[in-house]
Amino acid sequence: FTKDRYQVTRGDFSQVTDADIGQFQSILKNSRVLLDDNDTQAYNIDTMKSVRGYSRVVLKPKTTEEVSKILSYCNDRKLAVCPQGGNTGLVGGSVPVFDEVIVSTQLMNRIENIDELSGTLECQSGCILEVLEQAVSEKGLCEHKILFKKNDSNESSLGMPLDLGAKGSCHIGGNLSTNAGGIRLLRYGNLHGSVLGLEAVKADGTILDLMSNFKKDNTGYHLKHLFIGSEGTLGLITKVSISCPTASRAINVAFLGLESYDAVLQTFLAAKRDLGEILSSCEMLDKDALDCSLNAYNLRSPISKYPFYMLIETSGSRMDHDEEKINKFLQYVMEKKLVVDGTVTNEPGKMKAIWEPRETIGTAMFKDCYSFSYDFSVPLKNFYDLVNATKKQISDLPANAFGFGHLGDSNLHLIVQCKEYDSEIHRRVEPFVYEFTSKLKGSISSEHGIGFLKSKYLQFSKKSECIDAMKEIKTFMDPNGILNPYKVLPKNVC
Ligand code: FAD
The missing domain is CATH 3.30.70.2190 (Alpha-Beta Plaits)
Structure with a gap:
C-alpha cells in the first residue's frame, strides 16, 4: 500500500532470484538469511506502521567483511539495499519501499573497548543504545547507577552522550545514521561533536576505516561527517567510536x-x-x-x-x-x-x-490509533503557533493535534492523531505544516531525518543548488543508487 498511498515508482533495480539467495547463503550461514514471510514481516514494517515494503530477504551479517561482501555483490547485480538498525526511525527510512534487500545490523552487537581514561567507547554499529549505557556505567558509577544508588559516591564514571525514548531498541549505528538528538542534546551537543570515528562500507563494498579515539584529528576531509545523518544512503556504518562524558553525580x-x-x-x-x-x-x-x-x-x-x-x-x-x-x-x-x-x-x-x-x-501516540508525526526546528517565539495553526486546519475533521518536544533545542514534535490513516487528514496537514515551517525559516526535520516520508518536502528546508550538491555526493558514493533508494533525496517520488 506504500506505492498507492505515496505514489512512488520502483527504480530500475534487479529482482532477487534464487541464485542471489544462494550467494547470500554462502556469504552468511543459512540461519542468518531470513526468507520465511513470518520472519521477514517485522523488518518490512516501520514503527509507525506508515510504510510497508515486501522484501523477501533479510540478511544478518556479524562482521564488517560480511557486510562488504553483501554490498559488493548487490552492487554488481544492481540489487537495491535497505540498511536497518533497531527499526525505530520515525520517517519511514528503515524499511524497504518495494523489495529492497534488508541488511539488519542486529547481530553486529560487539562492544570492542571502553577506555575510562579518555572516556572512549568503541563498538559495532548494531549495539543497542541502552546496552551501551549499561556497559559504560559498569566501568564505575554512571548517571544510571546514580539513579539507583547513592548520590554522594566519590567514584567517577561514564555515561552515553545521547539518550532517547527508543533507547531500549535503537542501535548506535541507527543513531549515527539519523544524527539522533534526544533529551540531553542541550547538554552534550549533537553526534557530529561526540562521534570520534566510525567505520563504514561503501555501496561497492569498499571498507572505509575512519575509526579514531581522539577529539582532535585534522588530517584532511572529515569523511565521518558524511555518514552521520545520511540515513543509510551513502554507506552502511559498521563500527563507532564515541566520546562518553563523565557521569553527573x-x-x-x-x-x-x-x-x-x-x-x-x-x-x-x-x-x-x-x-x-x-x-x-x-x-x-x-x-x-x-x-x-x-x-x-x-x-x-x-x-x-x-x-x-x-x-x-x-x-x-x-x-x-x-x-x-x-x-x-x-x-x-x-x-x-x-x-x-x-x-x-x-x-x-x-x-x-x-x-x-x-x-x-513516542510509543503512546501509536497505541490503538494512527499518528502523523512531525519534527520541526522553529523559532521559540513561534514554537506553539504551529500547533495552534494545525489545530485550526483540522478543526472540522475527526483528528486532534498536540505538541511537545525539546524546547531547549527549539525542537517541536507536532502530532496529528486520528483513529486510523485518513487521506483527507493527510492532505489537510501536508504540505500545510511544511509551508508554515518554511515561512518561519525553520527546519522540516529537526532530529528524525528525512527518510522516505519527508523526501518530497526537502525543498522546504534546502535550496535547489544544495539538493543538487547532495545528489552529486550520492552519485559519487553510490553510482548505481542501490543504497536506500527513495529515501532522503526527492528522486523517484512524484
Ligand atoms: P533505524 O530506524 O533502523 O534506521 C534509521 C535510518 O538509519 C534508516 O534510514 C536506516 O536505513 C539507517 N540505518 C540504520 N542503521 C544503519 C547503519 N548501521 N548504517 C547506515 N544506515 C543505517 N529520535 C531522536 O532523534 N530523538 C528522540 O528523542 C527520539 N525519540 C524517539 C522515541 C521513540 C519512542 C521512538 C519510537 C523513536 C524516537 N526517535 C528519536 C527516532 C529513532 O529512535 C531514532 O531515529 C534512532 O536514531 C533510530 O535508530 P534505529 O537503530 O532504530 O535506526
Whole structure:
C-alpha cells in the first residue's frame, strides 16, 4: 500500500532470484538469511506502521567483511539495499519501499573497548543504545547507577552522550545514521561533536576505516561527517567510536505546570539564567501530549492538569550547590507566577516517574490509533503557533493535534492523531505544516531525518543548488543508487 498511498515508482533495480539467495547463503550461514514471510514481516514494517515494503530477504551479517561482501555483490547485480538498525526511525527510512534487500545490523552487537581514561567507547554499529549505557556505567558509577544508588559516591564514571525514548531498541549505528538528538542534546551537543570515528562500507563494498579515539584529528576531509545523518544512503556504518562524558553525580528533576506558552518561554529564559551550566534538559509538553501517554499506559500525572508542562533537569557534580540553584530558580518562577504548580526531586524512583510520561509519548501516540508525526526546528517565539495553526486546519475533521518536544533545542514534535490513516487528514496537514515551517525559516526535520516520508518536502528546508550538491555526493558514493533508494533525496517520488 506504500506505492498507492505515496505514489512512488520502483527504480530500475534487479529482482532477487534464487541464485542471489544462494550467494547470500554462502556469504552468511543459512540461519542468518531470513526468507520465511513470518520472519521477514517485522523488518518490512516501520514503527509507525506508515510504510510497508515486501522484501523477501533479510540478511544478518556479524562482521564488517560480511557486510562488504553483501554490498559488493548487490552492487554488481544492481540489487537495491535497505540498511536497518533497531527499526525505530520515525520517517519511514528503515524499511524497504518495494523489495529492497534488508541488511539488519542486529547481530553486529560487539562492544570492542571502553577506555575510562579518555572516556572512549568503541563498538559495532548494531549495539543497542541502552546496552551501551549499561556497559559504560559498569566501568564505575554512571548517571544510571546514580539513579539507583547513592548520590554522594566519590567514584567517577561514564555515561552515553545521547539518550532517547527508543533507547531500549535503537542501535548506535541507527543513531549515527539519523544524527539522533534526544533529551540531553542541550547538554552534550549533537553526534557530529561526540562521534570520534566510525567505520563504514561503501555501496561497492569498499571498507572505509575512519575509526579514531581522539577529539582532535585534522588530517584532511572529515569523511565521518558524511555518514552521520545520511540515513543509510551513502554507506552502511559498521563500527563507532564515541566520546562518553563523565557521569553527573547530582541530578534534580522538576515538573512544572503553566497556564500559557508565554509563561513557558519566560520560564525557559529564567532556567538558562539561574541554572546555567547544570541545565541538562528542558522539555515542554502540552496538556494533550501528557494525556496521550497517561491514558495509553495508565500512568499518574506528577501534578494536576494545566495547559502546559515543563520538565527541567539539572546534572552537576555537587548536590548542595545544585539544590541551591534550582531552589532559587523555582522561587523566582513561582513568585513571578510564571509557574503555578510543580514538583522537584532528586530521588531516583520519583525522577523515573516524572520522566516516564515524557519518554513514553513516542510509543503512546501509536497505541490503538494512527499518528502523523512531525519534527520541526522553529523559532521559540513561534514554537506553539504551529500547533495552534494545525489545530485550526483540522478543526472540522475527526483528528486532534498536540505538541511537545525539546524546547531547549527549539525542537517541536507536532502530532496529528486520528483513529486510523485518513487521506483527507493527510492532505489537510501536508504540505500545510511544511509551508508554515518554511515561512518561519525553520527546519522540516529537526532530529528524525528525512527518510522516505519527508523526501518530497526537502525543498522546504534546502535550496535547489544544495539538493543538487547532495545528489552529486550520492552519485559519487553510490553510482548505481542501490543504497536506500527513495529515501532522503526527492528522486523517484512524484
Ligand atoms: P533505524 O530506524 O533502523 O534506521 C534509521 C535510518 O538509519 C534508516 O534510514 C536506516 O536505513 C539507517 N540505518 C540504520 N542503521 C544503519 C547503519 N548501521 N548504517 C547506515 N544506515 C543505517 N529520535 C531522536 O532523534 N530523538 C528522540 O528523542 C527520539 N525519540 C524517539 C522515541 C521513540 C519512542 C521512538 C519510537 C523513536 C524516537 N526517535 C528519536 C527516532 C529513532 O529512535 C531514532 O531515529 C534512532 O536514531 C533510530 O535508530 P534505529 O537503530 O532504530 O535506526
